Amino acid sequence: MKRLFADKKLRIDLIVIAALLVLAGVLYLLLNSSREEGGVAVVRVNGVETERHSLAVEGTFSLNGGSNVLTIADGQAWLIKANCPDLLCVKQGKIHYTGQVITCLPNRLTVTIEGGESNGVDLVVG
Amino acid sequence: MRTKRITVMAMCIALAMILSYVESQIPSPGIPGVKMGLPNIVVVFCLYRLGGKEAAGISLLRVLLVSILFGHAASFMYSAGGAVLSLVGMILLKKTDKLGCLAVSVVGAVLHNFGQILVAWLLMGPNVIYYLPVLILSGTIAGVIIGMLSALMVKRIDPKL
Numbered sequence: 001m002k003r004l005f006a007d008k009k010l011r012i013d014l015i016v017i018a019a020l021l022v023l024a025g026v027l028y029l030l031l032n033s034s035r036e037e038g039g040v041a042v043v044r045v046n047g048v049e050t051e052r053h054s055l056a057v058e059g060t061f062s063l064n065g066g067s068n069v070l071t072i073a074d075g076q077a078w079l080i081k082a083n084c085p086d087l088l089c090v091k092q093g094k095i096h097y098t099g100q101v102i103t104c105l106p107n108r109l110t111v112t113i114e115g116g117e118s119n120g121v122d123l124v125v126g
Numbered sequence: 127m128r129t130k131r132i133t134v135m136a137m138c139i140a141l142a143m144i145l146s147y148v149e150s151q152i153p154s155p156g157i158p159g160v161k162m163g164l165p166n167i168v169v170v171f172c173l174y175r176l177g178g179k180e181a182a183g184i185s186l187l188r189v190l191l192v193s194i195l196f197g198h199a200a201s202f203m204y205s206a207g208g209a210v211l212s213l214v215g216m217i218l219l220k221k222t223d224k225l226g227c228l229a230v231s232v233v234g235a236v237l238h239n240f241g242q243i244l245v246a247w248l249l250m251g252p253n254v255i256y257y258l259p260v261l262i263l264s265g266t267i268a269g270v271i272i273g274m275l276s277a278l279m280v281k282r283i284d285p286k287l
Contacts (some may be wrong), residue, residue: 009226016229030258
């Protein structure tokens with residue numbers, strides 16, 4: 001390592017790397033602290049909303065003429081099937097926080113969790 | 127001399143394209159934008175050996191050619207956004223001459239991911255911002271590996287090339 005990189009520069013390099021790691025951590029905490037449980041999964045194709053499903057209702061839905069298949073259960077949404085070869089959207093897993101997105105680039109399709117509709121009982125008064 | 131330079135640059139573009147293809151065969155962990163950035167080895171090498179303009183030419187031509195050959199319109203916009211931002215950052219950082227190859231490569235990788243987020247923001251809305259922390263982390267790790275490989279190449283490959 002020492003012979004490979006100029007000594008003085010290596011120290012500054014390591015500081016830059018550490019700073020970036022800290023930045024990633026801080027951003028992660030900032031972005032996640034403002035998160036709330038979402039209520040609906042909104043499906044958009046080419047940025048235009050095509051359907052929305054409440055997270056409180058379990059079910060499986062064929063999206064965008066069958067290009068992707070969405071499943072909702074236990075208050076979470078995820079894609080179980082896609083017609084693209086890499087299946088990146090399926091690997092993105094389950095989402096339930098407001099603002100979380102599953103993206104399928106080849107089909108220009110996104111599933112976004114939004115607030116709005118309440119999922120189940122939030123508050124009991126009386 | 128001129129002919130030699132053109133030949134070396136052409137070789138670098140070819141190598142960067144092959145590395146793009148190799149990278150596309152590595153399974154992705156499931157988060158869009160998380161990748162090794164293998165072609166960046168060539169770009170960092172050229173930045174140190176040939177110069178900023180040459181590195182920019184190689185990187186942008188690589189993005190264009192790979193998108194035409196293997197990609198689609200969307201993948202071109204993402205790659206181009208990332209490549210431009212990454213190049214500007216790396217060239218400026220190298221000019222200051224305060225940082226080594228390692229930091230230049232790391233900042234290049236993180237800026238590449240940042241550029242992709244910006245393009246994704248324009249195409250799909252502000253929710254993609256939640257990917258940013260993961261992409262900074264993955265960019266930093268990939269950048270360290272790529273930076274070490276590039277430093278090795280700058281050091282080992284015959285300076286007469």
